[in-house]
Amino acid sequence: MTIRRLSVYTRCLLQLEEDGVKTISSEELAERFNLNSAQVRKDLAYFGEFGVRGTGYYVSGLKAELQKILGLDREWQVALVGYGNLGSALFHYKGFTRQGFRITVIFDADPQKAGRSVEGVPILSLRELSQEAKGRNLQIGIIAVPAESAQAVAERLVAAGVKAILNFAPARLKIPKDVRLQNVDLSIELETLSFYLAQATR
Amino acid sequence: MTIRRLSVYTRCLLQLEEDGVKTISSEELAERFNLNSAQVRKDLAYFGEFGVRGTGYYVSGLKAELQKILGLDREWQVALVGYGNLGSALFHYKGFTRQGFRITVIFDADPQKAGRSVEGVPILSLRELSQEAKGRNLQIGIIAVPAESAQAVAERLVAAGVKAILNFAPARLKIPKDVRLQNVDLSIELETLSFYLAQATR
Ligand SMILES: NC(=O)c1ccc[n+]([C@@H]2O[C@H](COP(=O)([O-])OP(=O)(O)OC[C@H]3O[C@@H](n4cnc5c(N)ncnc54)[C@H](O)[C@@H]3O)[C@@H](O)[C@H]2O)c1
Ligand SMILES: NC(=O)c1ccc[n+]([C@@H]2O[C@H](COP(=O)([O-])OP(=O)(O)OC[C@H]3O[C@@H](n4cnc5c(N)ncnc54)[C@H](O)[C@@H]3O)[C@@H](O)[C@H]2O)c1
Known part of the structure; x- marks a missing residue:
């Protein structure tokens, strides 16, 4: 079930990137896409290095990282x-x-x-x-x-x-x-x- | 995501019923179907009344309850x-x-x-x-x-x-x-x- 969540977050981050959003907090991500905010916070805390204290995560950096974990950086x-x-x-x-x-x-x-x-x-x-x-x-x-x-x-x-x-x-x-x-x-x-x-x- | 888990458990219980299993513990359910046992235990604890202390849950009773929650008791x-x-x-x-x-x-x-x-x-x-x-x-x-x-x-x-x-x-x-x-x-x-x-x- 966790892998599926990573796929869902990747698609959300892709939409944010298309909409020109640069950084996002886990609360905002949960709010915008109707996700469980406690779950999003727990899942994303794992990726701390893509976060900026006080403003949230870099959208592009986090997306690229999730895609790598999902094996989507290759054919x-x-x-x-x-x-x-x-x-x-x-x-x-x-x-x-x-x-x-x-x-x-x-x-x-x-x-x-x-x-x-x-x-x-x-x-x-x-x-x-x-x-x-x-x-x-x-x-x-x-x-x-x-x-x-x-x-x-x-x-x-x-x-x-x-x-x-x-x-x-x-x-x-x-x-x-x-x-x-x-x-x-x-x-x-x-x-x-x-x-x-x-x-x-x- | 939680709803999807209920659907997965319903299918597991249906297979158990087909195989003639009458009761099952959350550990056994997780083991047999390669699921996360902490998650299964947490989810099923919610359905305590379908459980028998020491032997686990009644397969048919629990399945019927999950189907009702999923709205599968009607057309x-x-x-x-x-x-x-x-x-x-x-x-x-x-x-x-x-x-x-x-x-x-x-x-x-x-x-x-x-x-x-x-x-x-x-x-x-x-x-x-x-x-x-x-x-x-x-x-x-x-x-x-x-x-x-x-x-x-x-x-x-x-x-x-x-x-x-x-x-x-x-x-x-x-x-x-x-x-x-x-x-x-x-x-x-x-x-x-x-x-x-x-x-x-x-
Ligand atoms: N989400 C997924 O995982 C997934 C997987 C496969 C296909 N799809 C999508 O499903 C859709 C259908 O795929 P397909 O392979 O069956 O295509 P298709 O071309 O074989 O079928 C499309 C059908 O829709 C009809 N149609 C077109 N415009 C219509 C309208 N305005 N009102 C009513 N009917 C209309 C067409 O006459 C045709 O019968 C596509 O959008 C495709 O991208 C999604
Ligand atoms: N899981 C789902 O949610 C879902 C949804 C729709 C369909 N299905 C299933 O997908 C399957 C295909 O459905 P469909 O509507 O495309 O059926 P279909 O009859 O249109 O297509 C089946 C294809 O498989 C080919 N085929 C048959 N036996 C084969 C074999 N031994 N080796 C190689 N090819 C063989 C046939 O020639 C045909 O082209 C069915 O089993 C159906 O139940 C599942």
Whole structure:
């Protein structure tokens, strides 16, 4: 949960930078972006050296530091498996490239799709995954296939040397401890809304 | 951030229930699901009445209580605006219906799409939004349109009486204080991975 907070602070600092703000205190940051001020103070106290006594933190310096900690000061080569509705929305989403995540190869089991390419990125059949991975230094894999294929896809990604997997398929994946797994369930985003709507009717 | 933790605990308890576990301590819950045990203990202490001294919490009872707090003990009518790649992936995702979020109407500006229907759910033109909303008691809106259309879509949803918006478009939306807004940026999910990969190389 803490990593997610660092991502949220980075985006807030980016907005402040765009708005020309040079320094900010943790109280002001919490106030402007509707965050828990005790939590912000505790989290940012860790970065004391980017703070100026009495006026707060240097926006640009703190942002750059948080981006370094999040590994956003470099580019990551990403393999996308599954070029259906979700996969194509993820591929075209400019937010990934902006943060340094470059989808450089796509794999799909559909023979109609494999063999094509999108914006210069090849769509290959899954069989070619281990061969391709060697030459491409793939670090991250995104799984956007149906639930019943997800475990097999995860095993191929691990065998190909991928060290981190972002999984959208609703399936419990079993992968080795040294590979980092992040599961996404977008209904959790809707639950942050139903929580407030339910509170309003109490 | 706290709401998200409740969602995560609900999913953990659901898995435990599926695995036939009747009671669990906060330490065991943290251990099994790789969570921060001090945080779990603090969060769950709040739900003391579902705990049994010395053996932990009743899995089913606690799960039901968390679902009630999250507003998952009822159904929510959801309007989806934008039936492109992302919109169609969200529409077909079974995770929404399972949690009680039912997309009952879709709006799209494309004349090729408006007038059709998918699995019995009509795709209407945006002009029909305010008319439709009156009859359907729409509580939540999902925005899956390009960034440049997102603000106009948000205003139409607010005018139609929607009280909560889930926004995927990369745009800063200005909406009234009494409407709850949740922005999604899936690159944050990738950042939880790059954080670990960057740590490994330090
Ligand atoms: N986690 C979430 O919040 C969330 C949200 C939406 C969708 N989803 C999930 O994402 C997945 C994709 O959804 P979609 O709407 O894009 O489905 P889709 O059917 O449009 O796309 C699936 C794609 O995967 C390909 N595929 C199937 N089996 C494969 C395999 N073994 N190897 C490689 N490619 C394979 C298909 O050819 C197709 O192109 C589903 O599992 C869905 O449940 C999750
Ligand atoms: N937040 C994230 O993590 C994330 C991830 C992927 C995509 N996205 C964003 O989601 C949005 C949709 O992406 P996509 O890949 O589905 O795009 P898409 O082009 O496939 O779909 C957009 C749909 O919106 C419709 N539309 C356009 N203007 C409209 C309007 N004014 N009113 C109603 N409908 C309108 C189009 O007809 C089309 O059907 C984009 O803004 C994209 O940047 C966000």
